[in-house]
Amino acid sequence: MSRFGGRVREYPAVSIDRFDRDNLRARAYFLSHCHKDHMKGLRAPALKRRLEGSLKVKLYCSPVTKELLLTSWKYKFWEHHVVALEVETPTQISLVDETSGEKEDIEVTLLPAGHCPGSVMFLFEGENGTVLYTGDFRLAKGEAARMELLHSGTRVKDIQSVYLDTTFCDPKFYHIPSREECLKGILELVRSWTSLTRYHVVWLNCKAAYGYEYLFINLSEELGIKVHVNKLDMFRNMPEILYHVTTDRRTQIHACRHPRDDDCFRGNRLPCGMTCQNGTPLHIISIKPSTMWFGERIKKTNVIVRTGESTYRACFSFHSSYSEIKDFLSYICPVNVYPNVLPVGGTEDKVMEILKPLCRSYRRNLEPRYKPLGTLKRIHKRDLSDTDEDDLFDSEFTSARPKIPKQQREESKPSSTGKSENAEGNIESTESHKATTTYTSPNVDFMDCEESNDDDDEEEEESEINIVQVLSPAPGATSTSSFSGVTSDQQETNADVPRWDAFFKCNKLEESSENEDAFPSSADAGGSQSLFSDSDGVSDSTHISSQNSSQSTHISEQGSQGWDSQMDTVLITSQERNALDFSCFGKGGSRAVVSVLQETGSQPDSSRWKPVGPTTSCADDVACDLKSKDCGKDGEAGTAGVQDVLVEVSNSSRTPDLELRRDSQSSSDFEIPLTPDAEVPQPDKLRCLYKKLAAGESILREKKVS
DNA sequence: GCGATCAGGT
DNA sequence: CACACCTGATCGC
Numbered sequence: 194m195s196r197f198g199g200r201v202r203e204y205p206a207v208s209i210d211r212f213d214r215d216n217l218r219a220r221a222y223f224l225s226h227c228h229k230d231h232m233k234g235l236r237a238p239a240l241k242r243r244l245e246g247s248l249k250v251k252l253y254c255s256p257v258t259k260e261l262l263l264t265s266w267k268y269k270f271w272e273h274h275v276v277a278l279e280v281e282t283p284t285q286i287s288l289v290d291e292t293s294g295e296k297e298d299i300e301v302t303l304l305p306a307g308h309c310p311g312s313v314m315f316l317f318e319g320e321n322g323t324v325l326y327t328g329d330f331r332l333a334k335g336e337a338a339r340m341e342l343l344h345s346g347t348r349v350k351d352i353q354s355v356y357l358d359t360t361f362c363d364p365k366f367y368h369i370p371s372r373e374e375c376l377k378g379i380l381e382l383v384r385s386w387t388s389l390t391r392y393h394v395v396w397l398n399c400k401a402a403y404g405y406e407y408l409f410i411n412l413s414e415e416l417g418i419k420v421h422v423n424k425l426d427m428f429r430n431m432p433e434i435l436y437h438v439t440t441d442r443r444t445q446i447h448a449c450r451h452p453r454d455d456d457c458f459r460g461n462r463l464p465c466g467m468t469c470q471n472g473t474p475l476h477i478i479s480i481k482p483s484t485m486w487f488g489e490r491i492k493k494t495n496v497i498v499r500t501g502e503s504t505y506r507a508c509f510s511f512h513s514s515y516s517e518i519k520d521f522l523s524y525i526c527p528v529n530v531y532p533n534v535l536p537v538g539g540t541e542d543k544v545m546e547i548l549k550p551l552c553r554s555y556r557r558n559l560e561p562r563y564k565p566l567g568t569l570k571r572i573h574k575r576d577l578s579d580t581d582e583d584d585l586f587d588s589e590f591t592s593a594r595p596k597i598p599k600q601q602r603e604e605s606k607p608s609s610t611g612k613s614e615n616a617e618g619n620i621e622s623t624e625s626h627k628a629t630t631t632y633t634s635p636n637v638d639f640m641d642c643e644e645s646n647d648d649d650d651e652e653e654e655e656s657e658i659n660i661v662q663v664l665s666p667a668p669g670a671t672s673t674s675s676f677s678g679v680t681s682d683q684q685e686t687n688a689d690v691p692r693w694d695a696f697f698k699c700n701k702l703e704e705s706s707e708n709e710d711a712f713p714s715s716a717d718a719g720g721s722q723s724l725f726s727d728s729d730g731v732s733d734s735t736h737i738s739s740q741n742s743s744q745s746t747h748i749s750e751q752g753s754q755g756w757d758s759q760m761d762t763v764l765i766t767s768q769e770r771n772a773l774d775f776s777c778f779g780k781g782g783s784r785a786v787v788s789v790l791q792e793t794g795s796q797p798d799s800s801r802w803k804p805v806g807p808t809t810s811c812a813d814d815v816a817c818d819l820k821s822k823d824c825g826k827d828g829e830a831g832t833a834g835v836q837d838v839l840v841e842v843s844n845s846s847r848t849p850d851l852e853l854r855r856d857s858q859s860s861s862d863f864e865i866p867l868t869p870d871a872e873v874p875q876p877d878k879l880r881c882l883y884k885k886l887a888a889g890e891s892i893l894r895e896k897k898v899s
Numbered sequence: 900g901c902g903a904t905c906a907g908g909t
Numbered sequence: 910c911a912c913a914c915c916t917g918a919t920c921g922c
Binding site: 194228229230360361365366400401402403404452483484485486510511512536537538 | 910911912913914915916
């Protein structure tokens with residue numbers, strides 16, 4: 194829950210997402226999205242009174258947020274004071290003090306936040322510097338790099354302060370399966386159930402809040418089944434959503450609610466009262482969207498978990514994971530950061546310990562900069578993906594300000610495909626904690642870096658490892674051999690004194706994870722054979738996993754018979770889907786929605802579930818290069834379309850496999866001069882340093898490194 | 900009577 | 910585990 198007070202120190206004349214107390218005197222108001230915890234005081238009599246006596250006070254928000262807000266009669270009195278600003282359109286606003294006449298100009302830009310329909314971040318630019326207020330957000334890794342308006346020319350804007358959604362800013366939320374993965378898992382579950390007979394229906398047990406719409410849209414589009422909801426008048430001007438929801442109860446997908454809907458469900462009744470159709474009783478399963486997360490060492494992600502004979506939980510998150518937050522912030526690299534939310538059980542200090550190292554104010558203070566490697570030069574040019582790498586290595590590593598990816602510039606970014614990047618975690622492995630634990634044995638011992646902020650990196654490695662291990666029991670385990678080899682290397686790295694080239698693999702993984710865009714997946718991959726081999730191994734392993742999952746997923750009407758054995762079921766697998774869905778959110782504006790629809794419409798296949806491929810996004814990433822392989826193996830290659838390619842590119846960073854491959858490749862591509870006066874760090878320390886270097890971060894002397 | 904706050908539940 | 914929300918009890922104006 195947001196505990197942001199409403200004001201940013203740079204521009205105290207505006208209030209954002211808080212409308213009580215001191216905020217009553219603001220010269221302008223901003224609402225990032227329509228969730229109650231960001232609307233405190235918005236309908237209070239005090240504010241209402243102020244509006245009545247003012248012609249100038251306005252509330253700025255996205256067009257979709259305006260629509261949602263004004264649909265509620267409780268907020269109708271705002272009607273003539275709400276100004277909808279188009280997303281990604283810088284707008285000048287004059288902040289006038291009505292009593293003194295004092296005036297201050299500020300430019301604000303709304304950026305898609307991916308949290309719920311209409312959700313945006315606010316970028317303020319004015320005399321006191323550039324400030325980014327994120328509101329609540331869920332952005333995949335690399336997403337920030339694709340936001341043109343966060344850049345000036347080819348570089349990230351100089352941002353003074355970021356007011357950040359830190360809901361999951363705790364290492365225990367290290368990884369949350371990507372939107373695409375989650376969507377696919379749910380899609381397949383719903384598909385498998387609803388296809389049994391027309392009397393098999395699904396109840397999506399969604400909380401009363403905006404944010405599930407993209408799920409409804411995708412299910413409806415993929416399955417041709419509209420979703421039953423209690424109300425849809427708020428979407429009356431959003432045809433893209435409106436088309437996929439209905440108030441007609443005779444549908445197989447329900448997201449309707451009732452004060453005691455759990456009781457309804459237990460009585461084999463939908464919240465809307467439906468219990469049978471044409472005299473035939475309905476067969477109902479419930480799917481409860483819930484946030485599922487995975488620690489650094491646990492990459493297995495079953496996005497669907499069966500919790501009972503006819504109840505499931507599906508992974509779903511409105512907020513960015515720990516690794517996504519770090520990726521976002523490290524890309525922005527502001528001078529200061531202020532958390533808007535205290536993670537449960539966390540403290541401000543704890544959060545700041547995590548975030549500060551990603552800010553300039555902190556980096557500058559840490560003087561010692563370790564430059565053991567000198568300039569790295571990449572021989573190969575990668576066009577597709579971001580050029581971050583180039584930037585990182587060509588420039589001094591000390592400069593932590595990556596440029597905007599070429600991709601963005603070059604590609605007209607037709608539609609959101611680019612956005613689909615989904616790049617979120619792909620690596621997941623599924624696992625049940627048990628499984629993970631059980632199999633983790635050999636490799637894992639990353640004590641060294643874990644402590645550091647970078648742990649994420651390792652994590653990725655681990656994830657792969659985990660996958661392998663987990664999978665190994667499965668039939669296809671052998672296929673992973675090549676893969677496992679890679680793993681072992683990495684581990685060795687950990688254990689022994691790291692060598693740059695060996696390490697770099699790791700880095701890449703990590704980096705990729707953190708900056709998806711940073712690495713051009715496809716271009717690289719294409720070049721080296723090593724990549725392919727690895728990828729193959731990966732894809733194999735993935736494939737296996739997918740098969741397993743699909744099997745487990747399979748639903749039978751008499752599921753009761755062995756559902757317990759399937760408790761850890763999951764569907765997931767890799768998929769290439771894209772990020773169509775994402776776009777939905779992404780652009781808070783209605784336009785965005787439209788674009789989404791268009792995309793989907795044009796590329797229906799995208800949503801299809803593909804059992805093959807490396808784990809999700811990873812697979813995608815690889816896909817560019819490996820695409821042929823994956824496709825070939827799966828035989829579903831055909832489904833991979835332009836989108837996939839795009840996705841892959843964007844995601845490239847994620848796939849461990851790719852990365853690994855790349856790494857191997859890349860290592861040969863770099864020249865590594867020695868630095869004379871550098872101190873000789875301990876192996877573990879060195880490893881951390883490498884990571885940072887690879888991630889384009891400046892080298893700091895931190896305690897964590899120890 | 901209303902709103903704010905807290906507890907509890909989903 | 911969380912989230913965002915609802916309900917109900919309590920308190921204060």
